[in-house]
Amino acid sequence: MSEGNKQATTLILFGATGDLAKRKLYPALYRLYKKQNHFAVIGVARRDISHDDFRAIIQESLENYTHRDDDIQDFVQKFFYYALDVKETEGYTGLKSLCDHVDSEFGLKENRMFYLSLAPEFFAPVTLNLQASGLTDNSGWKKLVIEKPFGRDLKSANELNEAIHNVFKEDEIYRIDHYLGKEMVQNIQVIRFANPIFESIWNNRYISNVQITSSETLGVGERASYYDHTGALMDMVQNHMLQMVALTAMEPPSRFETEDIRDEKVKVLRSVRQITTDDIAGHIIKGQYTRGTMPNGNVVKGYREEDNIKEKSMTETFVAAKLFIDNFRWAGVPFYIRTGKRMTVKSTEIVIQFKDAPQNPYFNNFNDIQPNLLVIHVQPDEGLSLKLNAKKFSSSGDTMPITMEFSNSDLTGADAYERLIQDCLNGDSTNFTRWDEVALSWEFVDSITKAWNEKNIPLDRYESGSMGPASAYELLDKDGLHWWPLTKVEK
Numbered sequence: 001m002s003e004g005n006k007q008a009t010t011l012i013l014f015g016a017t018g019d020l021a022k023r024k025l026y027p028a029l030y031r032l033y034k035k036q037n038h039f040a041v042i043g044v045a046r047r048d049i050s051h052d053d054f055r056a057i058i059q060e061s062l063e064n065y066t067h068r069d070d071d072i073q074d075f076v077q078k079f080f081y082y083a084l085d086v087k088e089t090e091g092y093t094g095l096k097s098l099c100d101h102v103d104s105e106f107g108l109k110e111n112r113m114f115y116l117s118l119a120p121e122f123f124a125p126v127t128l129n130l131q132a133s134g135l136t137d138n139s140g141w142k143k144l145v146i147e148k149p150f151g152r153d154l155k156s157a158n159e160l161n162e163a164i165h166n167v168f169k170e171d172e173i174y175r176i177d178h179y180l181g182k183e184m185v186q187n188i189q190v191i192r193f194a195n196p197i198f199e200s201i202w203n204n205r206y207i208s209n210v211q212i213t214s215s216e217t218l219g220v221g222e223r224a225s226y227y228d229h230t231g232a233l234m235d236m237v238q239n240h241m242l243q244m245v246a247l248t249a250m251e252p253p254s255r256f257e258t259e260d261i262r263d264e265k266v267k268v269l270r271s272v273r274q275i276t277t278d279d280i281a282g283h284i285i286k287g288q289y290t291r292g293t294m295p296n297g298n299v300v301k302g303y304r305e306e307d308n309i310k311e312k313s314m315t316e317t318f319v320a321a322k323l324f325i326d327n328f329r330w331a332g333v334p335f336y337i338r339t340g341k342r343m344t345v346k347s348t349e350i351v352i353q354f355k356d357a358p359q360n361p362y363f364n365n366f367n368d369i370q371p372n373l374l375v376i377h378v379q380p381d382e383g384l385s386l387k388l389n390a391k392k393f394s395s396s397g398d399t400m401p402i403t404m405e406f407s408n409s410d411l412t413g414a415d416a417y418e419r420l421i422q423d424c425l426n427g428d429s430t431n432f433t434r435w436d437e438v439a440l441s442w443e444f445v446d447s448i449t450k451a452w453n454e455k456n457i458p459l460d461r462y463e464s465g466s467m468g469p470a471s472a473y474e475l476l477d478k479d480g481l482h483w484w485p486l487t488k489v490e491k
């Protein structure tokens with residue numbers, strides 16, 4: 001059987017006229033088509049449009065977001081459209097007929113990938129309707145791809161999980177965290193476990209602290225009404241930030257197999273110290289942006305002035321936290337994380353700060369010694385840099401910091417969604433989150449929400465265009481540390 005035949009798939013995409021589909025999924029599907037994947041797509045959304053109208057949407061998306069060749073007509077002929085209000089059970093019968101038709105026309109072996117790019121309240125009802133209509137009684141394989149957020153807290157995530165488990169087995173469920181599709185996030189394990197020079201010092205004897213930042217310059221934009229009920233803790237910390245913590249901190253898996261890797265991530269998440277109501281004040285900062293000037297000179301509105309945001313909204317657009325991982329390797333090493341909107345620059349970086357060289361009288365000759373830093377650049381640049389100390393040229397004992405760099409930016413790699421959809425077609429769920437990872441992340445986040453509510457923790461305001469509130473700096477200052485400036489940024 002050729003590789004193409006193995007992956008023959010009908011992709012039923014719910015939310016086919018949405019922002020995510022247009023910006024990310026269609027360009028990713030086009031690149032997968034060019035790599036000889038064999039699939040057809042049925043787009044589902046509420047609007048009543050024809051197959052040709054839908055194909056025009058795909059073409060427009062490709063024009064805006066990716067390079068196109070003259071095979072575009074052949075590509076769009078694989079796209080079909082079905083108008084459906086996903087809450088209406090009756091409409092699924094027609095979807096099944098179209099699915100059967102597309103399946104036989106393209107020889108897709110009744111393999112079905114259901115991709116839910118919808119608002120989260122639809123995840124459970126759609127799954128149950130798929131079953132009731134017989135769409136999941138197919139002779140090929142079936143997979144459910146589900147966008148974030150997976151629940152709003154542990155309780156709702158549990159309910160959602162139970163609902164979808166009535167229809168799909170755990171190994172048929174692909175919970176997307178698109179950070180896990182990013183090149184350098186996938187590279188963390190290779191950097192660590194394929195390089196003994198790092199792995200041997202990757203512990204509390206040699207590492208002073210870890211800093212993980214994911215900053216955005218954009219404000220809340222068109223997602224305002226969704227975001228005002230969510231905030232940075234649920235939107236970023238529960239998923240992307242904790243996943244980066246887990247990958248940075250995990251033990252080497254016994255085998256590089258999906259479940260072994262996930263087991264190690266789960267162990268880290270289980271070891272993250274719960275934040276109690278009593279120590280919340282010193283460990284977690286929540287912030288909200290105010291009016292300010294971005295580095296490009298644009299004056300932008302404060303969060304509470306944005307359209308569709310409540311005038312006195314207490315939703316946080318920024319979170320900084322100090323975490324501890326209570327296991328043998330990491331005892332005593334703080335992991336600082338911060339994420340926010342309307343910050344000075346757009347960047348995601350993981351900084352490993354190594355401990356200082358031992359102090360003794362002879363070393364006094366070396367002035368200006370800086371800590372060694374290993375920086376993993378996740379975005380916009382994809383790469384790695386290592387900061388060392390070296391002798392200043394032509395001086396007696398003076399030192400200067402030097403940086404060794406590797407940058408992936410010249411290589412044309414796949415994007416996160418392309419990698420993740422390819423993995424899903426191939427049946428590889430390593431880079432998707434397993435239920436226990438999701439549950440443990442919610443448990444941690446719920447403890448913060450509870451403590452914030454009980455202690456009435458203030459919302460620290462920060463000016464748009466800054467790197468967050470003063471309290472986020474104090475968080476490290478108290479420990480005699482500071483946030484390292486982000487080095488690879490998009491303004």
Ligand code: NAD
Pocket residue numbers: 014015016017018019020021044045046047084085086087116117118119120147148149
């Ligand atoms: P969107 O609001 O732009 O699109 C939603 C889609 O759902 C539209 O096609 C709409 O027609 C369809 N829809 C809404 N109600 C429907 C109904 N009753 N019946 C049938 N179809 C209906 O949303 P989006 O930004 O594309 O996000 C989709 C999902 O992806 C969400 O879960 C979101 O959290 C997640 N996500 C989005 C992004 C992003 O960058 N946009 C990033 C990460 C995750």
